[in-house]
Amino acid sequence: MTAAHVHHPDLTRNQSLVYDVLNGSDAPLSAYSILDALRGEGFRAPLQVYRALEKLRAYGLVHRLESLNAFVACSHPDCAGHETAGFAICEKCGKVSEFAEERIAAPIRDWAKREGFVLAGSMIELRGLCRDCREG
Amino acid sequence: MTAAHVHHPDLTRNQSLVYDVLNGSDAPLSAYSILDALRGEGFRAPLQVYRALEKLRAYGLVHRLESLNAFVACSHPDCAGHETAGFAICEKCGKVSEFAEERIAAPIRDWAKREGFVLAGSMIELRGLCRDCREG
DNA sequence: TCGGGATGTGTTATGACATAACATAACGAA
DNA sequence: TTCGTTATGTTATGTCATAACACATCCCGA
Numbered sequence: 001m002t003a004a005h006v007h008h009p010d011l012t013r014n015q016s017l018v019y020d021v022l023n024g025s026d027a028p029l030s031a032y033s034i035l036d037a038l039r040g041e042g043f044r045a046p047l048q049v050y051r052a053l054e055k056l057r058a059y060g061l062v063h064r065l066e067s068l069n070a071f072v073a074c075s076h077p078d079c080a081g082h083e084t085a086g087f088a089i090c091e092k093c094g095k096v097s098e099f100a101e102e103r104i105a106a107p108i109r110d111w112a113k114r115e116g117f118v119l120a121g122s123m124i125e126l127r128g129l130c131r132d133c134r135e136g
Numbered sequence: 137m138t139a140a141h142v143h144h145p146d147l148t149r150n151q152s153l154v155y156d157v158l159n160g161s162d163a164p165l166s167a168y169s170i171l172d173a174l175r176g177e178g179f180r181a182p183l184q185v186y187r188a189l190e191k192l193r194a195y196g197l198v199h200r201l202e203s204l205n206a207f208v209a210c211s212h213p214d215c216a217g218h219e220t221a222g223f224a225i226c227e228k229c230g231k232v233s234e235f236a237e238e239r240i241a242a243p244i245r246d247w248a249k250r251e252g253f254v255l256a257g258s259m260i261e262l263r264g265l266c267r268d269c270r271e272g
Numbered sequence: 273t274c275g276g277g278a279t280g281t282g283t284t285a286t287g288a289c290a291t292a293a294c295a296t297a298a299c300g301a302a
Numbered sequence: 303t304t305c306g307t308t309a310t311g312t313t314a315t316g317t318c319a320t321a322a323c324a325c326a327t328c329c330c331g332a
Contacts, residue, residue, distance in 0.1 A: 012308095012309065012310090013309095014309080014310075015309095030288080030289075031289070031290075032288070032289070044311075044312075045311070045312060045313085046289080046290070046291085047290090047291075047292095047310090047311080047312085048310075048311075048312095050289095050290065050291075051309075051310080055309095066202040066203040066259070066261070067202045067259050069288080069289060069290090069318095086244075088248070088251065088253050090253075091256065097251070097253075099247060101243070101247055103243045103246070103247070104240075104243045104244055104247060107237070107239045107240045107243060108222075108240055108260070108262065110239070111235060111237055111239070111240060112224070112262065112264065115224065115233070115235075115267065116266070116267030116270065117224050117226075117233075117262065117264050117265070117266055117267065117270075118264045118265040118270050119262055119263075119264045120227065120263045120264040120265070121262070121263045121264070122260070122261070122262045122263070123202075123203055123259065123260070123261045123262075123263075124244070124258070124259070124260050125202070125258070125259040126244065126248065126253065126255055126257075126258045126259075127255075127256045127257045127258070127259075128248065128253050128254045128255045128256040128257070129253065129254040129256070130252070130253055131251065131252030131253065134252065134253075134254050148279095148280065148281090150280080150281075151280095166317080166318075167318070167319075168317075168318070180282075180283075181282070181283060181284085182318080182319070182320085183281090183282085183283085183319090183320075183321095184281075184282075186318095186319065186320075187280080187281080191280095205289095205317080205318060205319090
């Protein structure tokens with residue numbers, strides 16, 4: 001486990017197993033990939049994964065990448081507060097870097113305020129090439 | 137048809153039918169909803185819709201909402217240039233408003249530049265309540 | 273005008289992602 | 303202990319998207 005997170009104290013066995021698989025992965029994983037990774041631990045059905053993911057997302061330990069239908073462990077401590085996380089997805093190596101920049105979040109909140117839109121959450125996903133892959 | 141777009145001159149019949157369905161809808165539509173709307177025009181299979189959508193997206197006439205697995209007609213004239221469009225999705229009424237604000241796009245480009253990330257495209261989707269629904 | 277590549281279309285089958293519904297078990301507080 | 307809440311296991315189903323192949327159409331250049 002990296003230094004990014006101490007486990008939420010009340011994770012169940014399934015939640016903990018799913019979190020550890022995501023946290024040990026370089027790249028986002030689909031729910032079915034997680035399922036396959038946990039067959040040895042007794043997982044049999046997609047719902048076992050989806051239910052754990054649902055809780056982990058509520059705890060802020062895991063994010064869903066909408067454009068990939070995949071999931072990543074949060075790379076920020078205490079991420080639950082970050083309503084406006086963003087992700088840069090490398091189309092070559094598949095790695096994702098997460099960011100939470102006030103310079104990006106603020107103008108979005110401002111737009112919402114001007115429009116009278118009550119912001120409940122936001123999703124920002126960038127496609128492109130990461131620094132390591134740009135010279136490839 | 138609203139004033140937002142004049143049809144791309146070279147739309148085929150299928151592309152035109154799919155575009156018109158989206159353009160006539162208040163809210164985003166799934167590919168299968170579009171298919172059902174076009175059965176009367178002879179559509180039988182999902183691929184007929186997906187192939188039209190693929191072209192329409194390439195022309196900038198249609199956008200995909202990743203968080204909904206659904207599609208909307210572009211609401212900006214000459215949208216092909218707006219690589220960094222964003223969408224505010226009302227969770228009550230389902231309506232979507234599209235925006236393309238330099239104040240939002242610029243800090244994202246800046247972040248990418250600082251990180252050495254070669255930006256190929258971006259997805260920005262906001263969840264919340266629109267002005268009309270916030271008082272409901 | 274005759275090809276021949278590029279693009280569009282129709283159809284069947286399949287793959288990938290996600291949830292409904294129901295039963296059982298574990299847990300924690302009154 | 304008892305009861306509500308939360309977690310779990312399982313089967314079946316629903317939703318979204320694409321592969322593979324055959325045929326048609328269009329345009330352009332020899």
